[in-house]
Amino acid sequence: MSWMIKSFSELSNHELYNILKLRVDVFVVEQNCPYPELDGYDPEALHLFSREGSQITGYCRLIPPNVKFEEASIG
Helix, strand or coil: CEEEEEEHHHCCHHHHHHHHHHHHHHHHHHCCCCCCCCCCCHHHCEEEEEEECCEEEEEEEEECCCCCCCCCEEC
């Protein structure tokens, strides 16, 4: 397993697709939270994810202060 941290512009199309698919699978489908997953904060966030081969196995985004909240946030 390897960990990576990238800005939005550094993500490849393949990485972005797999991250968004994972987020939808976990938050919208598994946790039954039907809300807009694409919320506009991704371009401002840092994206921390783990990878095994080409599969993304873990993910969170780090949102700087004054973007979503006054304080920095993790989601």
